[in-house]
Amino acid sequence: MKDELSTLQQTVLKDYKYGFVTDIETDTVPKGLNEDVIRLISAKKKEPDWMLEWRLKAYAGWLKMEEPKWPNVAYPPIDYQDIIYYAAPQQKPSLNSIDDLDPELKRTFDKLGISLEEQKRLSGVAVDVVMDSVSVATSFKKQLEEIGIIFCSMGEAIQNHPELVKKYLGSVVPMTDNYFAALNSAVFTDGSFCYIPKGVRCPMELSTYFRINAENTGQFERTLIIAEDESYVSYLEGCTAPMRDENQLHAAVVELVALEKAEIKYSTVQNWYPGDKEGHGGIYNFVTKRGICQGYRSKISWTQVETGSAITWKYPSVILKGDSSIGEFYSIALTNNYQQADTGTKMIHLGKNTKSRIVSKGISAGFSNNSYRGLVRASKWATNARNYSQCDSLLLGDRCGAHTFPYIEVKNNSSVVEHEATTSKIGEDQLFYCKQRGIDSETAVALIVNGFAREVMNQLPMEFAVEAQKLLAINLEGSVG
């Protein structure tokens, strides 16, 4: 068996199939970061003064901060002056319909498997597409508008819905919450904005597709979702980037606000370029995602499938402020080759009778390191808070690492918190059993890994689950050991 496995180990990682570059003219600002660059970005986006002020304030805060050193990841120092903070594909100033989109861009997204054509509404997913620093297209806008849902790029929201943006931007992730959030607040370029009015159940999945294309640029998008009382929305996010030798920085911020009895389901399939087999290149994915269950019985559920990026640093969190609110976190993080992931969640119980559930499945292969880091805090006032966490790690190969760092803080005596974690490898008996039925090692491993991840997969909307399952298999190829 050993022999067979090592040959398998040598089978090459299937090429990252999203690694191409789109040849399109790009409007960029000069490299580097200073107040002038921020002014320029703000001017390019024709932003109102208050927005520029906000950015400059964040920038001043960022200057005083230090890059966090506590995550269980290692990378050479980032030169923040060597990054381009704004890059926009050149196209007609305003689009009346998706059909006006630059054909080159359209081809790009066809290749990525994303349909932008309005007539393809069978898929039932409305998409906002962000390439490098700007949103290039949003589908189904009209239909959504009719029921009062605002789904547009962040840039448009700043222009058209300033009162909402002013009220909620930075309300969940304060501008200087952490180093990368501060950087994002200063330079964020685009992202999606989404507002679900009271009592509306969004009839389709809303989705943003993020694509890094230009060289030497960082991507700093900002997403804000507000669900008014008794509304519901399911939101999907996907990401890819070309293969390049140098590392590219992605520092996004996502804020979710769920008001009384509102529910937000946020799913991510993250497949940024992970770097090559030797660990060169790839995206640094340093993301701050946080939601607040503001209202009574509100619910926020994060589901993530993290297979890409050279380094992932993200902790989608929920602040359970409203009484009886619910927070959930379902995660699959797969690392292979030299990838590093330090990911998990924070569940901050403030309200009474709040509940949270954490299911994290880490899969490490190759030379990678995969850490779960999580915090469950039941404050003094969070009487009857409940949390259940399950963190399982699967190791494929003896050169990788799996780590679990849960922090549990309970400050009242009516809360119940349970945490369980296991680490194991695929059993030889399981592999043999599959083989005896005629299933080869590679397929058997994919099958068993998918089984391992099942509980989380089940949380994904159908279209994404299939995609995610394939992604796992592809990223595992050549990693059996």
Add this chain to the structure above:
Amino acid sequence: MLLIQDIHAETDGKKILKGVNLEIKAGEVHAIMGPNGSGKSTLALVLAGREEYEVTQGRITFFGKNLLELSPEDRAHEGMFLAFQYPVEIPGVSTTQFIKTAVNENRKYHGEAPLDAVAFLKLMKEKMRLVDMDQSLLTRSMNEGFSGGEKKRNEIFQMAMLEPSLAILDETDSGLDIDALRIVAKGVNTLRNENRAILLITHYQRLLEYIVPDFVHVLYNGQIVRSGTKDLALELEEKGYDFIREESESSVSATQPENISKT
């Protein structure tokens, strides 16, 4: 179909099989009996290709091919099926998904297109009836939380789905109630035809009443020490293994002196 010649196998330096010889022809049903620890499961696992057991001597041919050179999955593709004494749990993988993968991998090997969902479902329905398998088991994770009997039934169900040429059943009768035993026997007997062979490993005469074997062998201390017809099973049921023990001690020790210390 299967020819086992002088097979020796060991694990961790412990010799378990010490020269097994056996020929199974198409259409035959063989039963292997023998006391606990005599090496029955080891023989089955060696045939299926479990690498934990190292074959140090001997040959096995399966349809004229050198079996020992084939990977476990290719042995399966060539028509060998093992119903495990201890079926393995695979959390998160539904029984349906597992069997579908197995069926299609086997089809792929033989150059056939994968079964589409409709055809697969139809096939499954038909075989489920055969082994009286509960529908709900199919959506649950493979063997996870199955009762002993359910696991065994699942093995027979898979056998029915894969339609192997040689089915090896390692104590599939253990832990079954009388109805389940009948169902298992029905599954096996349905499969039985002139092109297929069956190797039953069992401790009980009971099963052999339902699946009547052509030959019965006694495996003792890593060797087949007695072969006969179904009457041998009756004799064993009556007398226990003691008489075999006595018999083999005198004959085995004469030919294989190194066994004396171990018995």
Add this chain to the structure above:
Amino acid sequence: MIDLSYIQKRFDQLQASHPNDELASLRTEAFNRFTRLGIPGLRHEEWKYTNVSNLFNNEYQQALSASALSGIDQSFLDSIRLPGSTDADELFFVNGRFISSLSSIRSSNDELIVISLPEALKSDFAAIVKQHLGHSNRYLEDGIHALNTSFINDGVFIYVHPHLKQPGDLNRPLYFYHISDVRDNHILSQPRNLIFAAGGSRIQITETFATIGTMDNLSNQVLEVVVNKDAYVEYYKIQNTVNANQISTTHFHQTGKSYVHALSLTLNGGTIRNNTNLILDGEGCDSHLYGLYLINGRTHVDNHTLVDNRQPNCYSKELYKGIMDEYATGVFNGKIKVERLAQKTNAYQSNKNILLSDHASINTKPQLEIFADDVKCSHGCTVGTLDENAMFYLQARGIPQQNAKALLLKAFAMDILVQIKPDRLRNYVEQLISDRLLINE
């Protein structure tokens, strides 16, 4: 900032009085580390939940002159003695210093040898002591541990021979009594001892603590235990001293296939930090780690454990249980580390907590750090309150609420109590707990 200049002064004095001591260079090196690292604050990841800096606001005296001893009377000593003391080897430490006049070594020289550390370094054991003293420094990289090492002087080295009458026999129990005499001064005591359990030896160790007087006391105590091939070590730590502030480190280094069974019990105290390290440095080590903290008032207990699997085929099991009442705070930080070499590791850890009051709290942080693939590791932790169904069941059977509660708490603690193997000690502890639970109601 805390003024620690007096510590510098004490250190200089100690070095001046023992300039050519074998220990002097170890102390210097440690003191440099101490000056560099300082007293850890809450930003230090390993001290996140336990504030020790405020314990250093006092200016403490450290050692004491031998003459000050006379004041401790026999009845006090007898009151702190553990059960079966007359059969045991008893070691008394006052303010961190080994006091041979109070101690009784009842074992013969071919069973067990107790010798002061400076002397040990001049004896046949010098090589062993040099090799093993300070092994824990590699694992506890903070100023507190460096501070202890900076003042190594007054402790003992204990060599346990493999002297067995019958297989399964143990040597006499070995009792450590750590007394803080704070009748005249605030005292910082820093006991530092080393036990070498030779190959095939079997020993049962218990450490306990007591305070005499009412001034402040802080104990920063370290015990290192080297467990050689086929050695068997049982270890019990009993902390039951009101208001005692303590940092107590027990570091087991299993150098060959061996067995360790360690248990710590905290019933009273001020701010307490226990570090228990198990370094599994031999193939096939078998290690068991238990703890019970049953605290109230404003007691703060922080149990930090580390199981470092460095070699293949080791087994470890860990269970810590806590009951926090009133304003008490508990901390559990358990780390299981599996190094690349340590294939086939089996490691289990579990931490269970009950909060009895609205003001009590618990912070727990179980961690797995795993670099080998063929392992089975798991941890679990729970925080909750008393099982209401069980309470109801007992009450329905006519047991008054107070008693029902005590019964259930005792049952909760029982999982740990049964792990105290010597009957006399277990009965003693059980009594302490029964008393406590009833008093509390």
